[in-house]
Amino acid sequence: MNQSAETVVRAFCDGWEQRDLERVLGLMAEDVAYQNVPQPxxxxxxxxxxxxxxxxxxxxxxxxxxLNVVASEEAGLVLxxxxxxxxxxxxxxxxxxxxxxxxxxxxxxxWRDYADSATVARGFASAGVKLTLDPAD
Amino acid sequence: MNQSAETVVRAFCDGWEQRDLERVLGLMAEDVAYQNVPQPxxxxxxxxxxxxxxxxxxxxxxxxxxLNVVASEEAGLVLxxxxxxxxxxxxxxxxxxxxxxxxxxxxxxxWRDYADSATVARGFASAGVKLTLDPAD
Numbered sequence: 001m002n003q004s005a006e007t008v009v010r011a012f013c014d015g016w017e018q019r020d021l022e023r024v025l026g027l028m029a030e031d032v033a034y035q036n037v038p039q040p041x042x043x044x045x046x047x048x049x050x051x052x053x054x055x056x057x058x059x060x061x062x063x064x065x066x067l068n069v070v071a072s073e074e075a076g077l078v079l080x081x082x083x084x085x086x087x088x089x090x091x092x093x094x095x096x097x098x099x100x101x102x103x104x105x106x107x108x109x110x111w112r113d114y115a116d117s118a119t120v121a122r123g124f125a126s127a128g129v130k131l132t133l134d135p136a137d
Numbered sequence: 138m139n140q141s142a143e144t145v146v147r148a149f150c151d152g153w154e155q156r157d158l159e160r161v162l163g164l165m166a167e168d169v170a171y172q173n174v175p176q177p178x179x180x181x182x183x184x185x186x187x188x189x190x191x192x193x194x195x196x197x198x199x200x201x202x203x204l205n206v207v208a209s210e211e212a213g214l215v216l217x218x219x220x221x222x223x224x225x226x227x228x229x230x231x232x233x234x235x236x237x238x239x240x241x242x243x244x245x246x247x248w249r250d251y252a253d254s255a256t257v258a259r260g261f262a263s264a265g266v267k268l269t270l271d272p273a274d
Contacts, residue, residue: 037233038256068237070207070216079207079216081237081249096174098235098251100205100218112218114235114251119175 005103006071009078012101012108013064019056025049029107037114050134058129061087076103091127095120142240143208146215149238149245150201156193162186166244174251187271195266198224213240228264232257 008027015023025045034048035041042048065083078101086093097115101108145164152160162182171185172178179185202220215238223230234252238245
């Protein structure tokens with residue numbers, strides 16, 4: 001039986017907090033579309049891995065503080081207001097944002113986060129962190 | 138009897154599209170907290186009026202394209218994914234965003250929109266529009 005859409009998203013956020021890359025990727029569909037709006041859409045789990053892998057590896061802790069969450073199970077939609085906290089050895093990157101997840105058959109097929117790019121850039125700069133991508137296979 | 142939270146938010150978006158300032162403000166509580174994250178919170182209907190008034194007056198049309206909306210009526214929460222389109226005589230300002238509304242007793246008491254400030258600034262600059270505030274009373 002499928003888990004509820006909200007359960008999937010909460011497990012996904014927990015996977016980030018555990019910095020468990022395989023668990024995070026396993027909750028995304030093979031053809032997931034993942035976008036940090038207005039950046040380009042990352043198409044598929046392999047692209048998501050290249051982006052997410054270095055973040056989970058280089059942080060020493062992650063907190064996704066879920067301020068508000070509302071789900072429509074009929075539509076497979078989960079909308080969140082969050083404060084994402086990435087604890088790098090060199091400093092904390094804190095990102096206020098909202099995110100939308102579309103869940104089908106227990107997996108995330110679409111994920112879009114809306115944050116202020118200037119806030120994100122300033123956070124990474126002040127922590128002295130350069131976002132990297134894992135090399136393509 | 139109170140309308141549903143989602144009905145209030147849809148009427149509010151419609152008020153923007155009608156560019157009907159009194160209708161828009163009437164759906165906000167007197168002590169509404171309105172924030173375009175990460176800008177400072179506007180406290181109260183008078184501050185909201187100073188910000189919203191010039192936008193409704195200077196545009197020739199507004200569309201709030203609601204891409205996704207999910208509500209929790211128990212919690213009085215309405216979360217939206219939208220594409221806001223402000224048609225100024227000099228050009229279109231188009232803002233992809235997510236917004237959260239907290240509704241109590243048929244009025245919006247909190248409204249936070251999350252957009253990329255660089256996208257917003259670029260949009261207004263390319264339309265040649267300078268955001269203004271109405272003078273304080």
